[in-house]
Each structure stands twice: as structure tokens, then as C-alpha cells.
Amino acid sequence: MAYLAEQGTLHRTPIGDFPTEAGATVVGAEIAYRRFGEFRGTAYANNVLVVEHALTGDSDAATWWDGLIGPGLALDTDRWCVICTNALGGCNGSTGPSSPHPEGGAWGSRFPALSIRDLVEAERKFLETLGIYHVHGIIGGSMGGARTLEWSLMYPTYLNAACVIAVSARASAWQIGIQSAQISAIIRDPDWHDGDYYDICRGPVTGLAAARRIAHLTYRGEMEIDERFGTIAQQGENPLGAYRRPDQRFAVDSYLDYQGIKLVERFDAGAYVALTEALNRHDSGRGRGGMNKALYSSAVPTMLVGVDTDILYPFHQQEHLSRNLGNLLGLYKVVSPVGHDAFLTETRQMDRILRMFINKTTDGAEPTDGFGHDPEGVWAI
Known part of the structure; x- marks a missing residue:
């Protein structure tokens, strides 16, 4: 049985001493989160959707994704239990540089460098502390998209499906x-x-x-x-x-x-x-035989979303993902002059995309094979 905080309230969950990928330790780490909607099911079969925030986002996903999370909306909280954490290293409840250090003062320069994989591993420990060992889906944009992609590669049996938005397979030199x-x-x-x-x-x-x-x-x-x-x-x-x-x-x-x-x-x-x-350390191919090999090994049905005017994560990077992912649900394009932030501002388009994601992951539709995917087949929403 999962034990979750009261709906909408910020809650901090201790996950113990956290060893980073590079060999440091965050002593007494905590992950802050909010949940929206009632949890239904068991530790291994439930209605949980995890939403991952962008760089300066936080756990209040119903605010920064206003119009998309709530009763009757695309991520319908009458049906789904939406959980959003604050990433390890952040400043909105989870342990980060500004948090108190066990030996006094703030962590400051004593706080170790983190990778995207570290953020995912900390979130996995958090979910298991709550008593959740499997979720229906994970959804994220920008840095949240990098976390979502890593979830699908690190723990493919932990989730039924992933929605990766406005991000690349690795950080480019630019x-x-x-x-x-x-x-x-x-x-x-x-x-x-x-x-x-x-x-x-x-x-x-x-x-x-x-x-x-x-x-x-x-x-x-x-x-x-x-x-x-x-x-x-x-x-x-x-x-x-x-x-x-x-x-x-x-x-x-x-x-x-x-x-x-x-x-x-x-x-x-x-x-x-x-x-x-x-x-900067985001690289899905590191230690996995290279980027394309890692992507093609993915067994998680994954929907990709990009923005046609994105300067930070250009649409060709989502096209590359679509050509190499081993289990592709589809590639969708948000058309907007806004650029990268369109996945946060274009509510109508994102509503349709997220509803398609939910439909594709609950109606038994067969995903397409991402290898060799034709970019001309992209849907413009």
C-alpha cells in the first residue's frame, strides 16, 4: 500500500544517504513532492503518472502546467494520480546546495555534482520509499524530458510508457x-x-x-x-x-x-x-555502447514531442530520437513562434498531445518500431 501526502501539499520524504554516479554522497537526502488525484491500485499496478519538471520548475505541476493537470483535463486527476517531485539538487524542498548540511551551515560547495541519472535514481528511491514500484507513465519536458528518457533506459520495467518532450538524446556541444x-x-x-x-x-x-x-x-x-x-x-x-x-x-x-x-x-x-x-552531463549513450545503440535497446513505448521553433533543443534532435528509439509511439510537433517554452505555453496543442499519449497507452494500440522512422510522418498538431 502506497502512503502519499495530502493532495496538493508539499511534502518531504527522506531517502537516506544518496551515493552519486560519480562517487560522492548526499548525506540524509530528502525529495519533496506533490500529488494530484487519488492513488488507486497496488505497488505494482496503479494509476500513477509521474510528471518531471524543467530546470527551474518545481513540484507544483498543476500550476506551471495550468490547464493540463486537473479534473477532466488531459492529465485527468479524477482518473490519474499525478506525482511531481522537486529534483535532487533543487531549491524547492529537495536536498540541494542551499539545504542544511549535517555538519552545520548550508551544503554550498560541499554539495556534489549530479548527473541526470542521479536525479532519476533519487526519484526511484523516493517512489519506493512511498511503496510504489511501478507507474503507468512518466512525462517530462526539457530537463524533465531528459529525466524521462533516462527513466526508460535505466528502469524499463518500472513504467508502462514515456512521453519525452523538447529534449535530445544527449547534450550537444552547443x-x-x-x-x-x-x-x-x-x-x-x-x-x-x-x-x-x-x-x-x-x-x-x-x-x-x-x-x-x-x-x-x-x-x-x-x-x-x-x-x-x-x-x-x-x-x-x-x-x-x-x-x-x-x-x-x-x-x-x-x-x-x-x-x-x-x-x-x-x-x-x-x-x-x-x-x-x-x-551538461546528459548523454544517453554513455556506458551503453553509444547513443544509437542505447536508444534502439529501449523497450518502453515512448512518445516524442518537439517544437518547430525550438532553439535550445531543435526539432531535428527529436527526429533523431524517433529514428533510433526501439519502441516509438509517435513523433509530434508543436507549431508555435514561442520556441522551446511552447510546451509550457501552447496549452491547446499540448492538451491534444497528452490526450493522445493517454489513449495510446491505455487502449492497447501497437507502437511503431522507431528504427528507420520516416520523419515525413511527423504529426503537426
Whole structure:
């Protein structure tokens, strides 16, 4: 019998000392989670859907995926028990750099580097602590998509199906470069203090805001940004003066400043570094005979979703996954000027895709063989 927290409330579950893939240990680790909908079934046959959040997301999936999780919605909580954890290394309840260290103070620089596989392994330990040894499906986008893909490769008998959204089989050199630039912006801030700023100051807020500016440009589409802002000056400011001044901005600069401020108010810089580093280490082929061999070995029926204007994880990366996955449910395209974030903002399209995922994984439909899949067969939703 699974023992779950009250619906919608944040709850922390101890998982004990957690050894990382690279050989370090997170002592006394905890995983925070929320659940939406009633659990039905047993430890091995139940109605659980696990939803994996993106880099700066959290366990409150019903909020950041508003319109998709709830009674009568695509992930219908009258039917399904939706569980969403906060990833290990985060700052929204699970153990991370800002958490208290057993020997005093915050973990800070003592917190080890993590991989995507570590995040999955911690989540598996969490589920088993709850008394859940199998789930119906796992769904995730961006970093959550990387976690979902790894779930299907690490523990293929643990889930009936996977929905992998807006991510690649491994981090590309471009992704590592752009993500490392974000880390660099944070750790070069004088208030970083080698990650041990928690008892000294507010932290590297300038560096974190700069990192978010860089990241946000990869989350949104080039056409959308240009159509919204073009070369317009911020109201009351003049970026075309005789000398450059930081308080005289283009409208797009003001927008990016705002995005940086919003993140600083809700997220920890140490967690941002830890989880971004985990994304840099994402490689489904590592230790498995190479990427394509690993993908073709997958026995889990897997639906793939991409965005046509995604700069961070271009659609060709989901096409590559579709050609090599051993058990493909289908490849679907979200058409939107928004870019990578479209899987969060295009509710109508994602509603149809998630309903198809549920239908395909509950009506006995035969998945197609992903090897040699024709990209011309992609569905545009």
C-alpha cells in the first residue's frame, strides 16, 4: 500500500544517504513532492503518472502546467494520480546546495555534482520509499524530458510508457557551451564565494540574473522576440544616445532584465549551477555502447514531442530520437513562434498531445518500431 501526502501539499520524504554516479554522497537526502488525484491500485499496478519538471520548475505541476493537470483535463486527476517531485539538487524542498548540511551551515560547495541519472535514481528511491514500484507513465519536458528518457533506459520495467518532450538524446556541444556560459556568469559574480555565500550575503544575484538572460533567449523563439520588441526603445529611455548608459535600454533589454529579476526572487543560484551541470552531463549513450545503440535497446513505448521553433533543443534532435528509439509511439510537433517554452505555453496543442499519449497507452494500440522512422510522418498538431 502506497502512503502519499495530502493532495496538493508539499511534502518531504527522506531517502537516506544518496551515493552519486560519480562517487560522492548526499548525506540524509530528502525529495519533496506533490500529488494530484487519488492513488488507486497496488505497488505494482496503479494509476500513477509521474510528471518531471524543467530546470527551474518545481513540484507544483498543476500550476506551471495550468490547464493540463486537473479534473477532466488531459492529465485527468479524477482518473490519474499525478506525482511531481522537486529534483535532487533543487531549491524547492529537495536536498540541494542551499539545504542544511549535517555538519552545520548550508551544503554550498560541499554539495556534489549530479548527473541526470542521479536525479532519476533519487526519484526511484523516493517512489519506493512511498511503496510504489511501478507507474503507468512518466512525462517530462526539457530537463524533465531528459529525466524521462533516462527513466526508460535505466528502469524499463518500472513504467508502462514515456512521453519525452523538447529534449535530445544527449547534450550537444552547443548546449554545453550555452549552459556553461550561464554557469560562468554566476560563479564570476563576486558574491558567489565559491558556492558558500549562504551565511555571507544574498548571493550572486547579478550573475544569476545574467544567466537567466542568456537562458531565456534560448527558451523563446527568435521570431517571437523580434515581433514583440524589434528595435523599439524602452518607454522613457533612449538607447541611441551619444554614450552608452545601462539605464537607457531597448525594450528587449528591459524584458530580459525583468526575467532575471523574477528568477532571482524565486530560485537559488547554487541549485541553478547544480542542475545546469546535470544537463551538461546528459548523454544517453554513455556506458551503453553509444547513443544509437542505447536508444534502439529501449523497450518502453515512448512518445516524442518537439517544437518547430525550438532553439535550445531543435526539432531535428527529436527526429533523431524517433529514428533510433526501439519502441516509438509517435513523433509530434508543436507549431508555435514561442520556441522551446511552447510546451509550457501552447496549452491547446499540448492538451491534444497528452490526450493522445493517454489513449495510446491505455487502449492497447501497437507502437511503431522507431528504427528507420520516416520523419515525413511527423504529426503537426
